[in-house]
Amino acid sequence: MPINKNAVLRYQVLDKCFRNTGRKYCIDDLVEACNEALQDLEGINISVNKRQLYYDIRFMESEQGWSVPLEKIEFGKRIYYRYSEPDFSINNQPLNETEANQIRSAMLVMSRFSGLPQFEWINEIIPILNAKLGLIKTDRQVIEYESNVDLKGLDFLPALFNAIVNKNALKISYKAFKNSESIAFFFHPYYLKQYNNRWFVFGLNDALNNPYWNLAIDRIQSIEDSNQHYIYTEIDWQDYFYDIIGVTKPENVEPEEIILLFNQDSAPYVITKPLHPTQKVKETEIGLEVKIRVIPNFELKRTIMSYGKNATVVSPESLRNYIIENIEECRKNYSEP
Numbered sequence: 001m002p003i004n005k006n007a008v009l010r011y012q013v014l015d016k017c018f019r020n021t022g023r024k025y026c027i028d029d030l031v032e033a034c035n036e037a038l039q040d041l042e043g044i045n046i047s048v049n050k051r052q053l054y055y056d057i058r059f060m061e062s063e064q065g066w067s068v069p070l071e072k073i074e075f076g077k078r079i080y081y082r083y084s085e086p087d088f089s090i091n092n093q094p095l096n097e098t099e100a101n102q103i104r105s106a107m108l109v110m111s112r113f114s115g116l117p118q119f120e121w122i123n124e125i126i127p128i129l130n131a132k133l134g135l136i137k138t139d140r141q142v143i144e145y146e147s148n149v150d151l152k153g154l155d156f157l158p159a160l161f162n163a164i165v166n167k168n169a170l171k172i173s174y175k176a177f178k179n180s181e182s183i184a185f186f187f188h189p190y191y192l193k194q195y196n197n198r199w200f201v202f203g204l205n206d207a208l209n210n211p212y213w214n215l216a217i218d219r220i221q222s223i224e225d226s227n228q229h230y231i232y233t234e235i236d237w238q239d240y241f242y243d244i245i246g247v248t249k250p251e252n253v254e255p256e257e258i259i260l261l262f263n264q265d266s267a268p269y270v271i272t273k274p275l276h277p278t279q280k281v282k283e284t285e286i287g288l289e290v291k292i293r294v295i296p297n298f299e300l301k302r303t304i305m306s307y308g309k310n311a312t313v314v315s316p317e318s319l320r321n322y323i324i325e326n327i328e329e330c331r332k333n334y335s336e337p
Helices: 005-019 027-042 050-061 097-111 121-132 154-166 237-242 267-272 298-306 317-333
Strands: 070-075 078-083 170-174 183-195 198-205 210-216 220-225 256-262 280-283 288-294 311-315
Touching: 005 027, 005 050, 005 078, 027 050, 027 078, 050 070, 154 170, 154 183, 154 198, 154 220, 183 210, 183 237, 267 280, 267 288, 298 317, 311 317
Parallel strands: none
Antiparallel strands: 070 078, 170 183, 170 220, 183 198, 198 210, 256 288, 256 311, 280 288
């Protein structure tokens, strides 16, 4: 039984009705609830009949569906429906077989593109989906991936994504790390980017007239729809980020050549995981010389510092001095009082 957009909505409406212990829903009430939801979704009159809902209910009760614990209770000459387990919901259940088969079919289509340029990410995401969704059964866990499930603000991702796609302005309440109070402003979201296991959204801050405003979603306090006219942008975000590592792009600063020297222990790691797409390497007697052309920013400095004694800044002098000063500050933290 294929599941389309309207069917998914009907299942969600039925699930909500079956969980409602404050009202008795007979088949006519369920038809009315589904039709109202479909009309709100499509904006036109779409009618679902009793026969369709009987099929839907039968599917929800089946093993191919969610095996819902449904009671059919006589009330006079009518029969109303409710879950025998008040806490049950199809949204709390693992994938049913129909959903799993549909995802498998989608992944099969995706795998056809895995060898093409710009689709390399498919090779990474398919095993993750198989493991996360339980599409392949194993007697033990065989894959683990980095994911910060405790990161605040992840629930804002769908709203931000939809606002970008549908070109909607938002009213956002935001609290920066250095501020004791949150501020509210109108925001026109343009681009979502993940870096170092955190999510950031870029867009136009109305108050500052800055189309490159950067918000960490874990600092967002609330998001509201806005009636503000959405201001579109022609910014090429991939080009915008090309000159930097991370998400911080200093204003009015041009890219420059950064030369780093890595010792033999770190050389293989840097070769297999380049610091930046512009990376060029050369083997020397004392290590691996790495050249990249980027704008020096906070993330670049933090990346270099993360290598500790295994990396040395050769040039530019300003970046070299910054690292030296930070090393001295680190050394002071371990000095005897």
